[in-house]
Amino acid sequence: MYKVKVFVTLKESVLDPQGTAVKGSLHRMEYNEVQDVRIGKYLELTIEDSVKDLDQAIREMCEKLLSNPVIEDYRYEVEEVVAQ
Amino acid sequence: MRFAVIVFPGSNCDIDMFHAVKDELGAEAEYVWHDEESLDRFDGILLPGGFSYGDYLRTGAIAQFSHVMDGVKKAAEAGKPVLGVCNGFQILQEAGLLPGAMRRNESLKFICKQEALKVVNNETMFSSSYGKDEEIIIPIAHGAGNYYCDEETLKQLEEENRIIFRYKNNPNGSVSDIAGIMNAKGNVLGMMPHPERAVSELLGSADGLKLFQSIVKSWRENHVLSS
Numbered sequence A: 001m002y003k004v005k006v007f008v009t010l011k012e013s014v015l016d017p018q019g020t021a022v023k024g025s026l027h028r029m030e031y032n033e034v035q036d037v038r039i040g041k042y043l044e045l046t047i048e049d050s051v052k053d054l055d056q057a058i059r060e061m062c063e064k065l066l067s068n069p070v071i072e073d074y075r076y077e078v079e080e081v082v083a084q
Numbered sequence B: 001m002r003f004a005v006i007v008f009p010g011s012n013c014d015i016d017m018f019h020a021v022k023d024e025l026g027a028e029a030e031y032v033w034h035d036e037e038s039l040d041r042f043d044g045i046l047l048p049g050g051f052s053y054g055d056y057l058r059t060g061a062i063a064q065f066s067h068v069m070d071g072v073k074k075a076a077e078a079g080k081p082v083l084g085v086c087n088g089f090q091i092l093q094e095a096g097l098l099p100g101a102m103r104r105n106e107s108l109k110f111i112c113k114q115e116a117l118k119v120v121n122n123e124t125m126f127s128s129s130y131g132k133d134e135e136i137i138i139p140i141a142h143g144a145g146n147y148y149c150d151e152e153t154l155k156q157l158e159e160e161n162r163i164i165f166r167y168k169n170n171p172n173g174s175v176s177d178i179a180g181i182m183n184a185k186g187n188v189l190g191m192m193p194h195p196e197r198a199v200s201e202l203l204g205s206a207d208g209l210k211l212f213q214s215i216v217k218s219w220r221e222n223h224v225l226s227s
Helices: A017-028 A054-066 B014-025 B068-077 B087-094 B151-159 B209-223
Strands: A002-010 A040-047 A072-080 B002-007 B028-033 B044-047 B082-085 B101-103 B111-119 B135-142 B146-148 B163-167 B178-182 B188-191
Touching: A002 A054, A040 A054, A054 A072, B002 B014, B014 B028, B014 B209, B044 B068, B044 B087, B068 B082, B082 B087, B087 B101, B087 B188, B111 B178, B146 B178, B163 B188
Parallel strands: B002 B028, B002 B044, B044 B082, B082 B188
Antiparallel strands: A002 A040, A002 A072, B101 B146, B111 B135, B111 B163, B163 B178, B178 B188
């Protein structure tokens, strides 16, 4: 089994109104060192070994459904999970 | 002319849309559940607003893979009028039938109010009953209506006159004040404002009715007169 961790964030070029609001809040808490906040999504997929091409499958899932390539970027990490 | 009003789990403007088309416009209308595949028996397709699939993941993201979307794509390819309002617009974007994507409103607030729009292009099957640059009042009700596309796409939309409606006072941060856009072929329109909520003076405005009348007018010109 594979555990796949997918991170989806708004593209650098797209303004993130939620991130901007959170940054303002952090500044009011006097964490003035915070320069930028970007809010994204974190997804965990558990995938069977039988998948043919894991990377290709993940890329397809990310580009077709998990992220919207018009406004979002994604990256992922794969962990192999050994059955106990 | 027979319209399909597509109903997804979480649609909530389907009844308004049905009422507008059936009672105010006087056309035929039928609700179509999201797991139906064929829309061949309809002349026009309406995707209403709401929160399909609870807006899970992204607005419209899950709905794009509903069975009925195969029928919507087929209808779009066949040149039938396809109108997506609010969540319906978001679904059409996710399905790749219209360019761009929606971000959360700039203010992060859900905005529900009457909005002044300008009819930028009145030479389409959706807007021919309006005057050029006519100002109309149509309500908006959305949390994610902040239209985004890259500069290249915007240039293309402008050059091809595919921006149909613009906000007079941009309420949500949309690129180029965009409230509604069309596909290249001219038969798929997506808009965030709700024309189906502005179909009689009792509702505060009847300006939305002309949009539906334009669709019927165009259909009659192509079907009734020639047959």
